[in-house]
Amino acid sequence: MKSHLRSLAVAATATLLLSACGGGQDTGEGAAAGPVTIDYWLWDTAQQPQYQACADAFKKANPQYTVKITQYGWDDYWNTLTTSFVSGTAPDVFVSHLSRYPEFAAQSQLLPITDLVAKDKVDLSQYQDGLADLWVAKDGQRYGLPKDFDTVAVIYNTDKLKEAGIKPEEMTKLTWNPQDGGTYEDVIAKLTVDVNGKRGDEPGFDKKHVATYGLGLAGSGAGFGQTEWSLYTMSNGWQYADQNPWPTKFNYADPKFKDTIRWFTSLIDKGYMPTMEIASAGTGQIDAYGAGKYAMVTEGSWNTKTYWALKGAKSALAPTPIGPTGKRASLFNGLADNISAGTDNPDAAWAWTKFLASPACQEEIVAKEAVVFPAIKAAMPKAEQAFADAGIDVKPFTMHVQDGTTHLAPIAEHWADITAIMTETMDSIFSRKSDVNALDEANTKVNALLG
Structure with missing residues (x-):
């Protein structure tokens, strides 16, 4: 890899405009000839097989290209990627996240594809409404094409639900509030069982010796809380910031956010949800659920098949x-x-990037694997059928899109610094070392980053 200065990005874009693939977006045909190895990074082991299949299909259509896939775990992924930009060893193409790419773009570490999308007539309307716009940065340039989308739902152990005397239909109409937790907390309490067999809603329940927690916990959620607390804060009328994308002020000190986090962490105090010490002890949420330590969890659609x-x-x-x-x-x-x-291979990198977000990859390969929901709208029936064939009714995930109850993930500059501030604060709150008023100082620090 060469220097990552803006001048190189401009030069590379010019090269692309002259020599980028000119064929249909499904195959990437017409890209520059000659054997080229494309270095591609991703973090999700569950998605690696399907993208290897896409790489094989891509090579079949473009024999001159070989895609080398490297996988890192989530934490190692971003640390290694950041280091690679500095050392000049970054991959040609890599899977990115809405919370991460703005900072890379601001540092001129990404190649804009705005003109290439227009030149190759990529149909942006084929994607789920709103997804394509999220990959246009503050500078007005596009840096990505959507591949998939995700939402959050509740996953519960059916045997434990039956043992608690709770009917599945009750799970479809639960409500919560920050005062007493509503019927949702009632279910969490009933699903919680101590080592003596007492349930959380029964006299004599021992909250210090719990065998099964009613609700699992993956962590404090830092400043994002996608699968931990965002489903509660946003259904309480809270928004991350004054605007999205590119906020000028975050709202972590908002009373609605504080009230929600105060209620949510009270589940730890009551013994219905594990402490941060237990949640971060080395056994992840998925394995703890599988071992019967958690009766239910809130989880992202991308992990569904892993639970099954x-x-x-x-x-x-x-x-x-x-x-x-x-x-x-x-x-x-x-x-x-x-x-x-x-x-070093901008034409090949664009051909591969375009293929990854095309029906040839997303509809014909990814949708059939029942791992993620493809961003291409026309591919969703195949994805839903694939999940159904695996015994999974994904309506609790997809209903958010159908009912209009989705909220866009926050897109902001300085997200790494925001995450550092909020991780320290939220970890302290969830560890019960601080109360929610610690959010006042954290919010001030976060907003100072935005100028």
Whole structure:
């Protein structure tokens, strides 16, 4: 990889405009000839097989290109990627996240594809409404094409639900509020069981010796809380910031946010949800659920099939609870691929990036694997059928899109710094070392980053 200065990005874009693939977006045909290896990074092991299949299909259509896929875990992924930009060893193309790409774009580390999309007549209307716009940065340039989207739902252990005397239909109409938790907390309490067999709503329940927690916890959620608390905060009428994308002020000190987090962490105090010490002890949420330690969890659609593969638990889905607004809520997030500004192979990188977001990859391969929801609207029936064939009714996820209860993930500059501030604060709150008033100082620090 070469230097990542803006001048190189401009030069690379010019090269692309002269030599980029001119064929249909499904195949990437017409790209520059000659054997080229495209270095491609991703973080999700569950998605690696399907994208290897896409890479194989891409090579079949473009014999001169070979895609080398490298996978890192989530935390290692971003640290390694950041280091690679500095050392000049960044991949040609990599899976990106809405919370991360703005900073890369601001640092001229990404190749803009605005003109290439127009030149190759990529149909942006084929994607789920609103997804394509999220990959246009503050500078007005496009840096990605949507590949998938996700929402949040409740996953519960059907045997534990039956043992608690709760009917599946009850799970479809749960409500919550920050005062007493509503019927949602009632279910969480009933699903919680101590080592003596006492349930959380029974006299004599021992909250210090719990065998099964009614609700699992993956962590504090930092400043994002996608699967931890966003479904509650947003159904309580809270928004991350004054505007999205490119906020000028975050709202972490808002009373609605504080009230929601105060209620949510009270589940820890009551023994209905594990402490941060337990949640971060090394056994992840998925494995703890599979071992029977959690009766239910709130989870993203991308992990659904992983839960169904667990041998220790039979699962079903339920929608997120209805909040004080009278509606449910879920973040609406999606991934795309970015091209490194310093790629030595800009024509090949664009051909691969375009193919990844095309029907040839998303509809003909990804949709059939029942791992994620493809961003291409026409591919959703195949994806829903694939999930159904795997015994999974995904309506609790897709109903958010159909009912208009989705909220866009926050897109802001300085997200790495925001995450650092909010991780420290939220970890302290969830560890019960601080109360929610610690959010006042954190919010001030976050907003100072935005000028």
